[in-house]
Amino acid sequence: MSTETSRIRVTDLSGVLRVEFVDKDILDEAAIRQISTELVKRVEAAASPRMLISFRGVEHLSSAALGTLITINSLTKKRGGQLRLSDIKPSIMEVFTITKLNKLFQIFETSQKALEGFGGK
Amino acid sequence: MTSAPQPVAEGSVRLHENNKEIESIQLLIEGSLSQFGYPDAAMFAIRLSLEEAMMNGFRHGNLADPSKFVEVRWRIDSNSANFHVIDEGEGFDPEAVPDPTLDENLEIPSGRGLMLIRAYMSDARYHDPGNHLEMTFRKVAK
Numbered sequence: 001m002s003t004e005t006s007r008i009r010v011t012d013l014s015g016v017l018r019v020e021f022v023d024k025d026i027l028d029e030a031a032i033r034q035i036s037t038e039l040v041k042r043v044e045a046a047a048s049p050r051m052l053i054s055f056r057g058v059e060h061l062s063s064a065a066l067g068t069l070i071t072i073n074s075l076t077k078k079r080g081g082q083l084r085l086s087d088i089k090p091s092i093m094e095v096f097t098i099t100k101l102n103k104l105f106q107i108f109e110t111s112q113k114a115l116e117g118f119g120g121k
Numbered sequence: 122m123t124s125a126p127q128p129v130a131e132g133s134v135r136l137h138e139n140n141k142e143i144e145s146i147q148l149l150i151e152g153s154l155s156q157f158g159y160p161d162a163a164m165f166a167i168r169l170s171l172e173e174a175m176m177n178g179f180r181h182g183n184l185a186d187p188s189k190f191v192e193v194r195w196r197i198d199s200n201s202a203n204f205h206v207i208d209e210g211e212g213f214d215p216e217a218v219p220d221p222t223l224d225e226n227l228e229i230p231s232g233r234g235l236m237l238i239r240a241y242m243s244d245a246r247y248h249d250p251g252n253h254l255e256m257t258f259r260k261v262a263k
Contacts, residue, residue: 027172028140029180060165062172063237067230074228091165098240099233100222 007035010042016118017042018111019053025060036068043072049081050118054111056087061095073105082106086114130156133194137187138179147171150195150202157199159260166241167202167258173234174206174254182208182252201243201259212251 009020019039026032043049051072055061069085076083086108088096096102108114130153136142147168154164171193178191186209194205221232238245238256245256 029138029176030140060168060172062169062176063231063233064176066233070228070230091162095169095237098237100227103224104227 007031008038010038013052013115014119016050016052016115017046018115019051020056021058024057026058026065027060027062029064032062032064032068035065036071039068039072040075043075043079043081046079046081049076049079050084051076051081052084052086052111052114052118054087054114055085055089055092056111058089058092061092063099066095066099066101069105070101082118084108084114084118086111127198129196129198131194131196133192135190135192136175137190138183138185143172143175146193150197153195153197154202157197157202157260159202159258163202163258163260167204170238170241170245170256170258171204171206173238174204174256177234177254178206178208178210178252181213182210184210200261201257203255203257205253205255207253210252212247212249212253214251215247 007022009022011018011020023031026035039051043051053069073083084106087110088107093102096105096107132149134146136146150171151164151168154167159167175191175193179185183189183191189209192205192207196203215235218232218235219226219229221227221229221236226232238254242256243259245254247254
């Protein structure tokens, strides 16, 4: 099942919610708030949420977007679930490395690798 | 012997928090950077730093007051790109911002804008009273 909202695409892969972004730049604060609201709703709707956020096609990411990822990560953990990130291009990976958030998040090279052992197909 | 003056692109604008205005300035600056031969990595660094600087100005400086503006000034030549981002707030002490990379702060969702600017630009400093950020990207030696 695939659900299209204005900013993200969410696909349920046998219990793992795969999230992809519609926009290549995740900078605009209003858009980030909208993404955050949608993701929080998704995480809160699941008993122990497993979410994979893929950054395929994403070119720019601001610190406000990082803030949303941190919030989602904390919320999934609190609810006994897990958040994984994948498909991060090198320039954006550098943002994670500079902020040392690569230590906080579980980051995989591809969606396929992230889904291994995550209970999804 | 006198040499010909170096070409330069400069400008200034007063912005309200409006995505279209912000995007058009980013595109204008990107166009100038491209004209002066800045590589993709430099354009990424400058775009991110400008975005973070403007957002800090709107959020923390102007406290999201829609009537207030953030002024952006730029001067770009083939060696360096210099920017001033000035908000209408009272300023702040940049040294008082907690280090977001410490283990105990990693899960705090805010406070990373300034550190990204410092990491990506060659030089970034606040002028007193702390509402005026000046940042420079040097093309050759970062």
